[in-house]
Amino acid sequence: MEFKTWLNTKIKKTEKYLEIYLPEKDNRQKKIYESMRYSLFAGGKRIRPVLMMETFSMFNEDEDSIMPFACALEMIHTYSLIHDDLPAMDDDDYRRGKPTNHKVYGDAMAILAGDGLLNKAFETVSQNMTSMKIPAERILKSLEILSTASGTEGMIGGQVTDMFVEERTMEYLEYMHKLKTGALIRAACEIGATAGGATEEEISKLSDYARYLGLAFQVKDDILDFTADEEELGKPVGSDEKNAKLTYITLVGLEESQRILEDYTEKAVASLGIFGDRADRLREIAEYLLIRKN
Amino acid sequence: MEFKTWLNTKIKKTEKYLEIYLPEKDNRQKKIYESMRYSLFAGGKRIRPVLMMETFSMFNEDEDSIMPFACALEMIHTYSLIHDDLPAMDDDDYRRGKPTNHKVYGDAMAILAGDGLLNKAFETVSQNMTSMKIPAERILKSLEILSTASGTEGMIGGQVTDMFVEERTMEYLEYMHKLKTGALIRAACEIGATAGGATEEEISKLSDYARYLGLAFQVKDDILDFTADEEELGKPVGSDEKNAKLTYITLVGLEESQRILEDYTEKAVASLGIFGDRADRLREIAEYLLIRKN
Numbered sequence: 001m002e003f004k005t006w007l008n009t010k011i012k013k014t015e016k017y018l019e020i021y022l023p024e025k026d027n028r029q030k031k032i033y034e035s036m037r038y039s040l041f042a043g044g045k046r047i048r049p050v051l052m053m054e055t056f057s058m059f060n061e062d063e064d065s066i067m068p069f070a071c072a073l074e075m076i077h078t079y080s081l082i083h084d085d086l087p088a089m090d091d092d093d094y095r096r097g098k099p100t101n102h103k104v105y106g107d108a109m110a111i112l113a114g115d116g117l118l119n120k121a122f123e124t125v126s127q128n129m130t131s132m133k134i135p136a137e138r139i140l141k142s143l144e145i146l147s148t149a150s151g152t153e154g155m156i157g158g159q160v161t162d163m164f165v166e167e168r169t170m171e172y173l174e175y176m177h178k179l180k181t182g183a184l185i186r187a188a189c190e191i192g193a194t195a196g197g198a199t200e201e202e203i204s205k206l207s208d209y210a211r212y213l214g215l216a217f218q219v220k221d222d223i224l225d226f227t228a229d230e231e232e233l234g235k236p237v238g239s240d241e242k243n244a245k246l247t248y249i250t251l252v253g254l255e256e257s258q259r260i261l262e263d264y265t266e267k268a269v270a271s272l273g274i275f276g277d278r279a280d281r282l283r284e285i286a287e288y289l290l291i292r293k294n
Numbered sequence: 295m296e297f298k299t300w301l302n303t304k305i306k307k308t309e310k311y312l313e314i315y316l317p318e319k320d321n322r323q324k325k326i327y328e329s330m331r332y333s334l335f336a337g338g339k340r341i342r343p344v345l346m347m348e349t350f351s352m353f354n355e356d357e358d359s360i361m362p363f364a365c366a367l368e369m370i371h372t373y374s375l376i377h378d379d380l381p382a383m384d385d386d387d388y389r390r391g392k393p394t395n396h397k398v399y400g401d402a403m404a405i406l407a408g409d410g411l412l413n414k415a416f417e418t419v420s421q422n423m424t425s426m427k428i429p430a431e432r433i434l435k436s437l438e439i440l441s442t443a444s445g446t447e448g449m450i451g452g453q454v455t456d457m458f459v460e461e462r463t464m465e466y467l468e469y470m471h472k473l474k475t476g477a478l479i480r481a482a483c484e485i486g487a488t489a490g491g492a493t494e495e496e497i498s499k500l501s502d503y504a505r506y507l508g509l510a511f512q513v514k515d516d517i518l519d520f521t522a523d524e525e526e527l528g529k530p531v532g533s534d535e536k537n538a539k540l541t542y543i544t545l546v547g548l549e550e551s552q553r554i555l556e557d558y559t560e561k562a563v564a565s566l567g568i569f570g571d572r573a574d575r576l577r578e579i580a581e582y583l584l585i586r587k588n
Contacts (some may be wrong), residue, residue, distance in 0.1 A: 028469070029451045031458065036446075083409060088382070088401035107382035108457050111405065115377060116446045118409065122416045123441040129434050136430055140423050147417040152330075152410045157323045163402050164325065175322070 003284045007050065014049040015041070017067040018074065021124045035105040035113040036120070040078050042096045047217075047289070048073045048188040054281050055192030055206055060134075068128040069142055069191050072121035076150045077184055079117035082110055084159060090243070097234035122147070134195050142191045149187035154179055165246045173246055174215065181221070182214035205271050209282060212268035217289055219261040222247040224294065226254060232293045265290045297578045301344065308343040309335070311361040312368065315418045329399040329407040330414070334372050336390045341511075341583070342367045342482040348575050349486030349500055354428075362422040363436055363485050366415035370444045371478055373411035376404055378453060384537070391528035416441070428489050436485045443484075448477035459540045467540055468509065475515070476508030499565050503576060506562035511583055513555040516541040518588065520548060526587045559584045 001009075018040060025033045049070035056066040085092040085100040086107060092100055102110035125146070129139055148154060158180025166172065189210035193203045224233055225240045226249045240247045248257040268286045272279040295303075312334060319327045343364035350360040379386040379394040380401060386394055396404035419440070423433055442448055452474025460466065483504035487497045518527055519534045520543045534541045542551040562580045566573040 028460075029446050029454060032446055032451070032454045079409075083405055086382075086405065088380075088405060109454070111377055111380065111382060112450055112454055112457070114409070115373075115412065116450050118412055119441065119445040119450060122437075123445050126434065126437040126441045129438075130431075137424075140420065143416075143420040144423075147413065147420045151413040151417050152323050152326055156406055156410050156413060157326070160323060160326045160403070160406055163406070166322075 003281075003288065006281065007285075007288070010050045010053055011046045013053070013063075013067075014046045014070060014074065017071050021068070021071050022075070022120060031105075032109065032113055032116055035101060035109050036116050038104060039082050039101050039113065040075065040117065042098055044074070044078065044096065045292075046074060047285070048077055048184055051185065051188040051210070051213075051282075051285065052192040054285070055189045055198075056196040057192075058275065058278050059193065059196030059198050059202075062133055065133045066192060066195055068124050068132065069146065069195065070188075072124045072146060073184060073188055073191070075117045075121040075124065076146075076155070079114040079121075080155055080159065082114040082117070086110060089159075089163060092235065092239070094235040097231075118150075121150075138195050138197065142195045145187050145190050145194065149183040149190075154183035154187075158183065162246075168246055168251065170251060173248065173251055176246070177215060177218040178211075181218040182211060185214035185217060186210040202274070205274055206282075208271035209268050209279075209286075212264045212271065213286055213289065216261055216264035216268060216286070219248050219257055219264060220289060220292065222249050223254065223257050223261065224292075225249070228293065234294055261290065297575075297582065300575065301579075301582070304344045304347055305340045307347070307357075307361075308340045308364060308368065311365050315362070315365050316369070316414060325399075326403065326407055326410055329395060329403050330410050332398060333376050333389075333395050333407065334369065334411065336392055338368070338372065338390065339586075340368060341579070342371055342478055345479065345482040345504070345507075345576075345579065346486040348579070349483045349492075350490040351486075352569065352572050353487065353490030353492050353496075356427055359427045360486060360489055362418050362426065363440065363489065364482075366418045366440060367478060367482055367485070369411045369415040369418065370440075370449070373408040373415075374444075374449055374453065376408040376411070380404060383453075383457060386529065386533070388529040391525075412444070415444075432489050432491065436489045439481050439484050439488065443477040443481035448473055448481075452477065456540075462540055462545065464545060467542065467545055470540070471509060471512040472505070475512040476505060479508035479511060480504040496568070499568055500576075502565035503562050503573075503580075506558045506565065507580055507583065510555055510558035510562060510580070513542050513551055513558060514583060514586065516543050517548065517551050517555065518586075519543070522587065528588055555584065 022037060022040060052066060052070045052073060053063055057063050081095060082101045084090050085095060086102055093103055101113060125143060132139060158176055161176040162180055186207055189206045190203060193206045225237060228237055230237045241250060265286050269283050272282055316331060316334060346360060346364045346367060347357055351357050375389060376395045378384050379389060380396055387397055395407060419437060426433060452470055455470040456474055480501055483500045484497060487500045519531060522531055524531045535544060559580050563577050566576055
């Protein structure tokens with residue numbers, strides 16, 4: 001199957017399950033569900049669930065079993081964007097071509113919708129744990145990976161280092177991105193492999209792949225903020241520079257950023273050697289992220 | 295042992311474990327840990343962990359086993375206060391006699407510290423799951439109770455109904471409090487009983503106790519906001535009235551609120567009949583909450 005077609009089937013499947021785990025509700029809480037769903041179904045790339053599904057599928061045929069974790073990860077990613085866009089944080093008005101959550105629902109609801117999505121991630125896993133056809137110890141290990149990756153030594157820590165930049169150095173920048181973007185992308189592959197039943201060595205190689213992929217992803221994000229077409233990007237271009245953000249562009253410029261992006265992408269792909277053609281989709285994902293336009 | 299002495303040993307034990315699960319850190323994330331710890335160690339009553347420890351102890355001697363869940367619940371309660379105090383929410387400057395989290399660390403850090411504490415709750419449970427001496431299925435059930443109680447059909451839903459009041463009726467008020475305060479208090483007792491190995495009937499009775507206790511707790515909160523000594527309460531008195539909040543006081547007045555408080559307390563105690571003197575501490579907790587001054 002052609003890569004784009006394959007990717008779309010995975011995205012569709014992710015969205016089908018997100019719809020199951022977070023359906024519209026017509027009860028007294030309908031407003032917060034509307035707000036949570038507004039951001040969750042705003043057209044994200046679903047790259048984290050797709051990575052988890054694919055690494056899981058390399059070791060286990062029953063892909064549906066991993067969907068609670070895949071959707072939980074996407075919920076966590078989405079909540080982090082809602083909170084990140086708040087006036088008290090990055091104060092962004094647009095995301096994926098649409099007004100940000102707080103512009104539509106107000107700051108209070110956006111805070112609660114973010115809280116709700118983070119919480120819903122752990123609800124989704126815990127409410128579906130007993131029905132997953134995965135051995136209990138792998139589920140528990142996966143839950144540990146998920147909660148650690150999204151916490152203060154993971155994604156939240158990354159948000160802190162981005163919000164309160166202490167040094168404008170490459171070392172600091174890479175530390176920041178290892179947490180902010182890298183932690184959840186790494187968790188996607190590590191959970192997929194762990195829950196699927198990969199060996200320690202296989203998990204370690206997939207973790208390496210994800211680490212470089214996460215860095216490449218962030219370099220690309222920084223490049224896009226500087227060079228993208230505003231309509232394609234779905235948010236204002238040049239906001240990093242305007243907000244004096246620490247990025248690859250503001251630190252080393254466009255040309256060097258492009259070189260770093262290619263270098264990380266190569267290293268990501270090189271980590272997949274032991275898997276042979278079983279890892280072809282992961283290679284295609286790395287190539288796709290390299291040339292994406294938003 | 296005299297009740298106050300007993301209660302203090304339980305509070306001390308809770309704080310010892312909170313210290314283990316969320317220690318000071320001298321790494322790059324030290325600031326967010328400082329902010330999380332500022333609120334977590336601000337002198338809360340620790341009523342939720344104490345209820346969980348006591349209900350667990352009624353069925354299982356190894357009280358230490360339940361501490362990850364007890365501390366997780368307290369972290370969730372604490373994060374909800376941090377976010378609730380934010381300018382975009384209740385905009386409160388004082389809590390427990392100290393400036394609120396965002397007054398000390400700023401709005402961005404307070405949002406992230408709240409996120410960090412919610413996440414840390416699930417980290418604490420998942421990182422300690424394999425070492426708990428509790429059968430796996432009870433741990434999974436407890437995790438499900440915890441995540442559901444703290445979510446949009448539980449505590450977060452309660453925050454929404456409090457923030458966006460739709461009706462000023464007793465029915466709405468009780469629905470709001472069943473979620474906002476009630477859900478976590480009920481989770482405390484249900485998790486304690488479930489993890490401890492209580493029967494369905496015992497869990498159900500303890501859940502009834504907790505339901506009435508939670509309502510009583512909230513009526514008392516409303517009464518204190520109206521009548522308390524400001525220094526003892528640790529925050530300004532009369533803020534509910536000032537903010538036109540929907541409370542028992544604003545809805546039915548002080549006298550009727552006091553009557554409702556006593557009624558709920560009686561009902562809480564009456565739910566404990568089947569346990570005989572094994573539930574004496576729970577009865578004492580209900581009495582203590584009835585006469586508390588903050």
